[in-house]
Amino acid sequence: MSENLLDKLVEHETFRDFEEIENYVKRLTDELKMPCRIGDCRTVENYNASLKNVENYLNPEIRYKHIKFICSHYGVHRSRSKGKRNPQVVRACDCPFYFKVAYQRLTSEFRITGVCRQHENHPMDESTINTFRVKQRLPVEIVNFIENATAAGILPKRIRQRALLQFGKDLPLKFIQNTRQKIIGLPKDEWNTTAEMLIAYANKAKSHSIQILRDDLYVITHIFVQLAVQKEMYTNFGQLLQYDGTLSTNKFAMPLYTLLVEDNYGVGQPVCYCFMREETSESIKKTLQLFSECNDISVTETVVTDKGCADISAFAEIFPQATQLLCQHQALLTTEKRINTANLGDDLSEEILQRFKQALYAHSIEELEDAAGYLTKLEHDNLGDYFETCWLKSPELWSDVHRTHIFTKGNNTTKRLDRFHSTIKTVAGQKKSRFQDFIQILLDILRNRKEVDTTIKINTHTIPEFLKDFAMQVTPYAYQLVNAQMKLKTSGYSVIRTEIGIFITSESHTYEIENDLTECSCSFFASYRLPCCHILFAVEKYRLVLPVENYEHCWNKDKSADGMNENEDDGTGSDVSPIKVVNSRDPRKVLTKEDKWNTGNQLAKLWCNAIQDLPPSAFDSQINLMKKMIDIAKANQVIVFGMEDKSPVKERSTNNTNTTPKSPAAIENTPNSRKENAGNVKAPCTILTPGRKRDASKASSVASEDNFQGEKLQASPSINSKSPSKKRKPSRISSSVQISTPGNSAEEEDWESSVLYLNKTPKPKTYLREKKSHD
Incomplete structure (x- = not known):
């Protein structure tokens, strides 16, 4: 009987319905002691929810589109020595037993598509089955x-x-909550809810372009979204356009396609979003037609797409004037995958891949032809035909030698767009969020770097005189590109100036420059349309004037302000990244290490700009202060600076002086006092350390008696005993910090304070003599 039961576990064996499969699995457990559990599967409900399967609707009674049954010991064993708790339901010990069944639409039955009948690394008896924990299964009633x-x-x-009361069963409240959520679920009209949200968003501002297309069955096929600010960004920076799609952004398996440009700060900005049901050439073409109707596409000169033929054919029809380029990174990955399928061995595969890289990054036609001759002669697994048919027929799409005259802004791949999609899926939770929430996150993402980058001031003292006007007109990112060209070696250049132009000859090439310095034949000028090292060399040699207004205007500073402050009308954020959008939705989220570094870096730039024009004495004071702050940060301490304190402080006399200066915290905030004491006293900063209780009078004596020399920030010694020579063990500094001022009742707690403040008044000689005698 058991042999007949295992004989059914063969490929292409069929089951009438899923109930028969369940009975078969139960017999495996009862008769052969082979307990199985469900592994990878896809329910019919999930299958029907995808818009791609609207025309292939399945009856929900089928329950599963495909399902994989595996042994209860299936999976990799997790060692306890790694400090991780083993699963309580699965006892994995690398058992390979499984069988997979899939529903066949034509025959209306389930068929076994994969099977492994071998059990390993565990016994098969009833005592083993009883050790497994099973999920609670309640009676049907x-x-x-x-x-x-x-x-x-x-x-x-x-x-x-x-x-x-009714069944005598104390149910866990969590079980009831899960059942309730399963029954309620998500609204069936989630697509309609999303459509209504987008239509309301479009009605809020007529300048937005939001369109929802449906088929004859009234099923959504396209969702096209472009805000007014995105239109403005495309008009200003749309010379280079990147286009790519991504999956796994929503539970409806609807791919997201994004059009992206690079702004004048070198940041990728999405200018259009589109969800489509099918990734076909007709569907992509429809999306681009919607985009062309809403924008002046004549500004686009170059398009960088993925390796898909559907993208290339659609763009060639809608953007006939633009130059089509393939992503070099995707070309390299595709070729490497094809080479690995040939199973040629590591050495030969690496040699073929290096030859393809030679053709990919070729600097001359001869170098490309040399690599092409090697690749077309390959006979292993028809690789020669593959390279000749798929790549070498159109090298202008992917080889560097054909890109030396194309305006690419340095973008030869779509990695910028891939990174944007990866960030979107990370912060949006991929398939976990509702579709309308995911759409709203996309609408909120407008990564404007203007407010951050405009705070960076270029040090004009290090800029050559002929570049100062250019540096003030373009963004810091564009100037950094030109500054890198200035640092290139030009000692071997020879220059000839004629009526036709200026010819500069290097060790390997000869470059031609227009007499008005508006163009150069090198690849850098073609890629960025900014002054290259050859133009800068000619300007410096012949003392010419750089034509600042004749270079590409997309790098100018004023472009970044166009349309970026119009967010009051469309309800989107003006200076947010995808991570900041999600953090604003969840304010309890802890800042990451990267967020802290970015905040500190931005403040450090502001501080550097503030101190660069200070006199030497003030500059040294700021540097000493920063060094002390760094030491305190390394010690994991927290400091709070009190800017003003109006608490009364009583003056007391000493034996050495007739008048006692007031504590810095007690100085009145009046115009006369500020004028008299300007630069002498700063507000106190308190670091609290655990210790014995102290009264307010002893604490106030620290601030009134101890004066510090110069501009150095130091901690005053604590006075806890009458004998000054008696040393006390230093106590550990606590991480909590409070402001402590003389006479404050907070000093009665179990803390002892050390007051830090800045004072430019020199120490009295009496204090120095007392200090020397104490030592």
Whole structure:
């Protein structure tokens, strides 16, 4: 009987329905002691929810589109020595047993598509089965009671109490909550809810372009979104356009396609979003047609797309004037994958890949032809035909030698767009968020770097005189590109100036420059349309004037301000990244290490700009202060600076002086006092350390008696005993910090304070003599 049961586990064996499969699995457990559990699967409900499967709707009674049954010991064993708790339901010990069944639409039955009947690394007896924990399975009458009560709107707590009285079963409240969520689920009209949200968003501002397309069955096929600010960004920076799609952004398996440009600060800015049901050439073409109707596409000169033929054909039809380029990174990955499928060995595969890289990054036609001759002669697994058919027929799409005259802004790949998609999926939770929430996150993302980058001031003292006007007109990112060209070696250049132009000859090439310095034949000028090292060399040699207004205007500073402050009308954020959008939705989220570094870096730039024009004495004071702050940060201490304190402080006399200066915290905030004491006293800063209780009078004596020399920030010694020579063990500094001022009642707590302040008044000689005698 058992042999006949295992004989059914062969490929292409069929089951009438899923109930027969369940009975078969139960017999495996009871008769052969082979307990199985469900591994990878896809339910019919999930299959029907995808818009791609609207025309292939399945009856929900089928339950599963495909399902994989695996042994209860299936999976990799997790050692306890690694400090991780083993799963309580799965006892994995690398057992390979499994069988996979899939529903066949034509025959209306389930068929086995994969099987492994071998068990390993565990016994098969009844005692082993009894050691497994199983999930709680309630009787049908209790489940029906919970479902009916939930549908009636009864609270879970009341359902639990009623179930205990009626069935004598104390149900976990979490189980009832899960059942309630399963029944309620997501609204069936989630697509309609999203459509209504987008339509309301479009009605809020007529300048937005939001379109929702449907088919004959009234099913959504395209969602096209472009805000007014995105239109403005495309007009200003749309010379280079990147286009790519990504999956796994929503539970409906609807791919997201994004059009992205690079702004004048070198930041990728999305200028259009589109969700589509099918990734076909017709569908992509429809998206680009919607985009062309809403924008002047004549500004686009270059388009960088993925390796898909559907993208290339659609762009060639909608953007006939633009130059089509393939992503070099995707070309390299595709070729490497094809080479690995040939199973040629590591050495030969690496040699073929290096030859393709030679063709990919070739600097001359001869170098490209040399690599092409090697690749076309390959006979292993028809690789020669593959390279000749797929790549070498159109090298202008992917080889560097054909890109030396194309305006690419340095973008030869779509990695900028891939990074944007990766960030979107990370912060949006991929398939966890509702579709309308994900759409709203996309609408909120407008990564404007203007407010950050405009705070960076270029040190004009290090800029050559002929570049100062240019540096003041373009963004810091554009000037950094030109500054890098200035640092290139030009000692081997020879220059000839004629009526036709200026010819500069290097060790390997000869470059031609227009007499008005508006163009050069090198690849850098073609890629960025900014002054290259050859133009700068000619300007410096012949003392010419750089034509600042004749270079590409997309790098100018004023471009970044166009349209970026119009967010009051469209309700989007003006200076947010994808991470900041999600953090604003969840204010309890802890700042990451990267967020802290970015905040500190921005403040450090502001501080550097503030101190660069200070006199030497003030500059030294700022540097000493920063060094002390760094030491305090390394010690994991927290400091709070008190800017003003109006608490009264009583003056007391000493034996050495007739008048006692007031504590810095007690100085009145009046115009006369500020004028008299300007630069002499700073507000105190308190670091609290755990110790014995102290009264307010002893604490105030620290601030009134101790004066510090110069501009150095130091901690005053604590006075806790009458004998000054008696040393006290230093106490550990606490991480909590409070402001402590003389006479404050907070000093009566179990803390001892050390007051830090800045004082430019020199120390009295009496104090120095007393200090020397104490030592």
